[in-house]
Amino acid sequence: MEVYLDNNSTTKVDKEVLKTMMPYFTENYGNPSSIHKFGQKNRKVLEEARENIAKLLKIKSNELIFTGSGTESNNLAIRGVAEAYRDRGNNIITSTIEHPSVLNTCKELEKEGFEITYISVDKNGKVNLEELKNAIKTTTILISIMHANNEIGTIQDINKIGEIAKKNKILFHSDVVQSMGKFKINPKENNIDLLSFSGHKFYGPKGIGGLYIRNGVKLKKVIAGGHQERNRRPGTENVPAIIGMAKAIEIAYENMNNHNKKEKELRDYLESELIKRIPEVKVNAESVERLPGTLSFTIKYVEGESILLNLDMKGIAVSSGSACASGSLDPSHVILAIGVPIEDAHGTLRFSIGKYNTKEEIDYVIKELPPIVEKIRSMSPFWNEDKENN
Numbered sequence: 001m002e003v004y005l006d007n008n009s010t011t012k013v014d015k016e017v018l019k020t021m022m023p024y025f026t027e028n029y030g031n032p033s034s035i036h037k038f039g040q041k042n043r044k045v046l047e048e049a050r051e052n053i054a055k056l057l058k059i060k061s062n063e064l065i066f067t068g069s070g071t072e073s074n075n076l077a078i079r080g081v082a083e084a085y086r087d088r089g090n091n092i093i094t095s096t097i098e099h100p101s102v103l104n105t106c107k108e109l110e111k112e113g114f115e116i117t118y119i120s121v122d123k124n125g126k127v128n129l130e131e132l133k134n135a136i137k138t139t140t141i142l143i144s145i146m147h148a149n150n151e152i153g154t155i156q157d158i159n160k161i162g163e164i165a166k167k168n169k170i171l172f173h174s175d176v177v178q179s180m181g182k183f184k185i186n187p188k189e190n191n192i193d194l195l196s197f198s199g200h201k202f203y204g205p206k207g208i209g210g211l212y213i214r215n216g217v218k219l220k221k222v223i224a225g226g227h228q229e230r231n232r233r234p235g236t237e238n239v240p241a242i243i244g245m246a247k248a249i250e251i252a253y254e255n256m257n258n259h260n261k262k263e264k265e266l267r268d269y270l271e272s273e274l275i276k277r278i279p280e281v282k283v284n285a286e287s288v289e290r291l292p293g294t295l296s297f298t299i300k301y302v303e304g305e306s307i308l309l310n311l312d313m314k315g316i317a318v319s320s321g322s323a324c325a326s327g328s329l330d331p332s333h334v335i336l337a338i339g340v341p342i343e344d345a346h347g348t349l350r351f352s353i354g355k356y357n358t359k360e361e362i363d364y365v366i367k368e369l370p371p372i373v374e375k376i377r378s379m380s381p382f383w384n385e386d387k388e389n390n
Helices: 015-021 037-057 070-084 100-111 129-135 158-167 239-254 256-277 304-313 333-337 359-377 381-389
Strands: 064-067 091-095 115-119 140-144 171-175 194-198 209-213 281-284 294-299 348-352
Touching: 015 239, 037 064, 037 239, 064 070, 070 100, 070 140, 070 171, 070 194, 070 209, 091 100, 100 115, 115 129, 129 158, 140 158, 158 171, 239 256, 256 281, 256 294, 256 359, 304 348, 304 359
Parallel strands: 091 115, 091 140, 140 171, 171 194
Antiparallel strands: 064 209, 194 209, 281 294, 294 348
16 A cells, blocks of 8 residues: 655645646646747736636735745745835744745845844743743844744744834745645735745645735745746746646635545544554644644654655655755754754654545554554664663
8 A cells, every 4th residue: 555644845736636637737828928829828828727726815916926936935035025115124934834935035134234133932832922922023024933843843923023124114925835736825914015836735745835915014035037926926937837836826716625624533533543552652732723634743753764665665655754854964943943853853743745645544554553652663772772761
């Protein structure tokens, strides 16, 4: 059996999405910036896709631009605001558990003279709102806090964060890459000025992202080129991917409640059964609202990489953290930020359940994982010492 439980990393393209995209590869292939009928035909469908997404987000279509990924959207939002508002201040506030595309952009900006304030989180990954309020300075120009964490699934109170930002006349950017399609997000109601998302997280194609920019927000483009996307994101628009992302988000919104219910039931079942079968484990962010299909699980006295390889040999795909940071040998910055000791952090697994997963697949994981953990622990002197002491 093959079981894919890494849906926070990427998802399978929905068949209806693929069907919608196909004509725009080989039949309707015109460049939407061209003035001939081939181009104008694709311009029309591109703008229809933009309008459809805008309606779901309850924003104006001219407030949405298309990018190549969630990472690009985050870079453009943060760097674009930083450079556009530098005359007002140089302080940006973010959290310690953001995606690498946010944290590394902030690190680059630090080298360029910007001051970055990193807000801490509690043991469940919730941002400390009092610390956020106290961190605001007269030089603060942007707050960037994600909606849902990609590793532990924690949902932030973006409404309250938005209120804090608005009260202090500071722009608020939120990375909603993981929550788009799982929550009905309304940037206007939540006082969000910039919002990033990515198609491949909700059963759309890879290589396409979106960025909401509230009308009136200044944004300096970070890529030199043509005048596409209202002169904010140069490059020929990826029409098939844009069409696919619009279809994917439409499907996600139509089936949101059913999919969330199913994913949460499977997640809770997996969580409860693994706790029964594996001693010395910790469920991360268990006391707060999480993404419905996300389970972050720290197993003491094991190396997560060893478990991943053993599960992979059984046909089970999970993660030890963010796929965007999997090349690093360091423990997850998110897991460390919530207070997991460094010696245990390496033993963290992330199961992310999607709409195509079944109970049969979860039962297979429940059957296969405990003996793998037992085998790896049997080779650990720390585990054997702990058993002797207890």
